[in-house]
Amino acid sequence: MFNKYCYEKYGDIYETNNILRSIVLCRPEYLENFLSNTHWMRSPNHKGLKELGIEGKGITYNNNFRSWTFNRNFFNKAILSPKFTNEVIDWTNELFNELESYWDKLFLREEIIKENKNKLDFIDWFNHYKNDMIIKLLTGERTYSMANYFNTLSDEKSGHQSERVEDSEKLFQAIRKFHTGHCFFFIIYPFVRRYVPFFKNIADNLLQSIEFTNQKLDEIIKRRRQQIEVTPLDKLLPHDMLTSMIIKNTFRDGDYVETDEANRSMTDSEIRVNLFDGISNGSYKSANMLSFIIYYIAHHPNVKKKMLEEIDSIFQDDKMRTINKDDFYNLKYCEAIVKETARILPIVHFNTRYIDKPSEIAGYQWPADTFFLINVQTIHNNGNYWEEPNEFNPDRWMNENFEPKKNSFIMFGNGLRLCPGRKLAVIELVCLMVLLFRKYEINLVDMNSPIKTKCNGILISCVELLVEIKPRN
Numbered sequence: 001m002f003n004k005y006c007y008e009k010y011g012d013i014y015e016t017n018n019i020l021r022s023i024v025l026c027r028p029e030y031l032e033n034f035l036s037n038t039h040w041m042r043s044p045n046h047k048g049l050k051e052l053g054i055e056g057k058g059i060t061y062n063n064n065f066r067s068w069t070f071n072r073n074f075f076n077k078a079i080l081s082p083k084f085t086n087e088v089i090d091w092t093n094e095l096f097n098e099l100e101s102y103w104d105k106l107f108l109r110e111e112i113i114k115e116n117k118n119k120l121d122f123i124d125w126f127n128h129y130k131n132d133m134i135i136k137l138l139t140g141e142r143t144y145s146m147a148n149y150f151n152t153l154s155d156e157k158s159g160h161q162s163e164r165v166e167d168s169e170k171l172f173q174a175i176r177k178f179h180t181g182h183c184f185f186f187i188i189y190p191f192v193r194r195y196v197p198f199f200k201n202i203a204d205n206l207l208q209s210i211e212f213t214n215q216k217l218d219e220i221i222k223r224r225r226q227q228i229e230v231t232p233l234d235k236l237l238p239h240d241m242l243t244s245m246i247i248k249n250t251f252r253d254g255d256y257v258e259t260d261e262a263n264r265s266m267t268d269s270e271i272r273v274n275l276f277d278g279i280s281n282g283s284y285k286s287a288n289m290l291s292f293i294i295y296y297i298a299h300h301p302n303v304k305k306k307m308l309e310e311i312d313s314i315f316q317d318d319k320m321r322t323i324n325k326d327d328f329y330n331l332k333y334c335e336a337i338v339k340e341t342a343r344i345l346p347i348v349h350f351n352t353r354y355i356d357k358p359s360e361i362a363g364y365q366w367p368a369d370t371f372f373l374i375n376v377q378t379i380h381n382n383g384n385y386w387e388e389p390n391e392f393n394p395d396r397w398m399n400e401n402f403e404p405k406k407n408s409f410i411m412f413g414n415g416l417r418l419c420p421g422r423k424l425a426v427i428e429l430v431c432l433m434v435l436l437f438r439k440y441e442i443n444l445v446d447m448n449s450p451i452k453t454k455c456n457g458i459l460i461s462c463v464e465l466l467v468e469i470k471p472r473n
């Protein structure tokens with residue numbers, strides 16, 4: 001609301017000054033420079049991030065261009081391969097089956113529907129679903145946080161080994177703490193978080209969570225290295241990100257040519273930070289985005305009708321068939337809904353860039369150490385770039401010749417730092433829309449309630465989304 005107020009009062013470029021002086025940019029034309037190699041940094045180096053052990057490593061918080069390129073190449077190779085895409089589709093099907101087995105017991109029995117008890121908090125379920133999904137895709141190992149969530153709601157237990165279920169929940173909570181808490185290390189001064197009891201408790205808690213996550217990831221990496229060592233050379237290895245990172249630039253990698261230091265393989269601690277980057281970026285955003293999609297579909301019956309027509313034209317009456325890659329490429333309207341939801345309510349509300357040398361941006365000369373906030377929401381909802389910008393209209397994406405104006409649609413960012421998980425995210429969202437809507441009728445419990453969100457300044461998340469679910473007629 002504050003930024004909307006500033007935009008309306010000051011226009012396309014303005015300055016805010018709280019923790020950090022920030023230049024807020026609200027026009028796609030101003031982003032031109034951020035596409036180049038010179039302005040690729042996301043945020044300044046920061047003591048807080050260093051203390052958390054994530055600065056200058058991996059991808060997300062790395063300001064060393066050589067090191068970032070090295071890590072990003074590994075990440076891209078692992079996550080953008082066709083085999084990985086197949087894994088995404090297979091595991092979306094598989095984990096949805098597990099989710100359905102829980103929903104069947106809790107919400108879909110005839111007597112439960114008759115008593116109107118078929119209501120659930122969508123975001124809670126999908127936060128757990130997405131946690132299990134991203135960990136499986138990136139590490140190749142199963143966690144059971146969905147099962148744990150089921151256990152908390154049901155007298156009957158999930159059937160998975162209780163020790164593994166409890167461990168999964170601990171990991172889920174640790175990753176969640178990082179999402180909600182790492183800003184704390186940006187905002188609170190080192191002295192305060194180290195010595196003032198209330199703040200020290202929060203800081204220590206977050207550090208313990210990161211230590212726990214790192215320890216779990218180290219165990220997983222060690223196990224996988226051992227598995228790879230005992231796998232005969234003629235046997236195929238799995239396609240998860242961890243395996244790809246371990247074997248890249250080793251003799252087990254089909255494309256490997258031994259040359260120099262730049263072609264070296266990754267150490268375990270490098271792999272760990274990349275897994276952490278992938279898990280922390282990949283779990284939270286998709287779950288929230290799916291909740292927003294559900295909300296907008298429920299409020300636009302004409303969109304819902306067209307979506308169901310597309311789904312039914314592909315799956316006919318078959319509500320059980322697993323989804324495959326060809327299906328995904330044919331689900332153009334569902335994909336348009338994903339884009340339109342991201343346009344109207346972008347999860348990443350503000351993207352950031354930082355310059356460490358004097359530069360010209362948006363027609364002005366800026367000194368070194370200037371921090372920029374890219375106001376994604378304003379750009380996505382601007383009448384100069386979008387017809388009827390406040391209308392939720394997926395059809396705008398269906399015109400074959402339609403291409404958003406340059407930098408006016410930046411749900412996955414732009415330039416060198418463009419989100420590497422974009423393909424994974426869209427495939428998964430579209431597949432989940434099909435799995436949900438071809439078989440179930442999903443309605444909001446309260447159509448009059450606005451969507452409940454909170455914003456940490458950069459990201460928007462869904463706080464609660466109560467839906468009623470029943471089999472589709």
Ligand code: HEM
Pocket residue numbers: 042059060061072277278279281282283285286289347348351352410411412413414415416417418419420421422424425
């Ligand atoms: C709907 C889901 C998602 C949205 C909306 C989203 C959006 C974004 C955005 C806006 C950025 C910043 C880009 C920039 O600075 O220009 C980003 C970065 C990133 N995303 Fe995503 N993302 C999503 C899902 C994922 C997934 C599933 C993964 C991983 C498996 C992932 C991994 C990353 C990583 C590692 C970065 C940092 C890239 C770098 O600094 O080079 N994201 N994402």
